[in-house]
Amino acid sequence: MNTKSSPSFDKRDLRNALGSFGTGVTVVTSGTKQTRLVGVTANSFSSVSLDPPIVLWSLGSTSPSLDIFDASGRFVINILALHQVDLSKRFSSNLSDKFEGVDFSEGLGGLPVLNDCVATIECKTIQRTVVGDHVLFLGQVEKYLYERKPTLLFCQGNYLQGVEYETS
Ligand SMILES: Cc1cc2nc3c(=O)[nH]c(=O)nc-3n(C[C@H](O)[C@H](O)[C@H](O)COP(=O)(O)O)c2cc1C
Numbered sequence: 001m002n003t004k005s006s007p008s009f010d011k012r013d014l015r016n017a018l019g020s021f022g023t024g025v026t027v028v029t030s031g032t033k034q035t036r037l038v039g040v041t042a043n044s045f046s047s048v049s050l051d052p053p054i055v056l057w058s059l060g061s062t063s064p065s066l067d068i069f070d071a072s073g074r075f076v077i078n079i080l081a082l083h084q085v086d087l088s089k090r091f092s093s094n095l096s097d098k099f100e101g102v103d104f105s106e107g108l109g110g111l112p113v114l115n116d117c118v119a120t121i122e123c124k125t126i127q128r129t130v131v132g133d134h135v136l137f138l139g140q141v142e143k144y145l146y147e148r149k150p151t152l153l154f155c156q157g158n159y160l161q162g163v164e165y166e167t168s
Helices: 011-018 066-072 085-091
Strands: 026-030 038-042 046-049 054-060 074-079 104-106 112-114 119-131 134-146 153-155 158-160
Touching: 026 054, 026 066, 026 085, 026 112, 038 054, 038 085, 054 074, 054 119, 066 074, 066 119, 066 134, 074 112, 074 134, 112 119
Parallel strands: none
Antiparallel strands: 026 038, 026 074, 046 054, 054 134, 074 119, 104 112, 119 134, 153 158
16 A cells, blocks of 8 residues: 655645545536536535535636636536536536537526436535635535436546446
């Protein structure tokens, strides 16, 4: 096992270590057709509290999408299904129009809710805090939908394909 204790970590290497933790993949969306639609692939999503229902995610503070997340005061967590790798790649790119050809509906506040996801969670931002090089958003869940179908998973820098679930 590789042991690292120096405070001046190599960023790439630290990212590799943290990426050992497998996650789902979300696209966090905000904005409206009238302002600007934004969407960012994010695996920093986590549930925080059930009562009241609160979730979190974080966005790099130099993101060109940050102003829209701030101005909107709302965001949608779109949890991707196994077959939506292309959406994950699209929303982690720097395409000028990430929404071109993407199938979505308008949710609360006119925000884009991506169709065909495993789950969509519509939130109102209740706290925004700068933490290091990211902005941490906490949101209260106002509406959610989900379906029981395979979720896209990401671990060690790769998407998992052909996941088998152990049924209990
Ligand atoms: C699987 C995966 C997870 C990611 N998670 C995050 C995240 O949680 N927060 C973040 O700021 N960027 C994350 N990124 C990188 C962003 O998706 C990428 O930088 C994107 O271009 C940001 O959109 P923007 O250019 O509109 O800021 C992730 C990328 C991938 C492929």
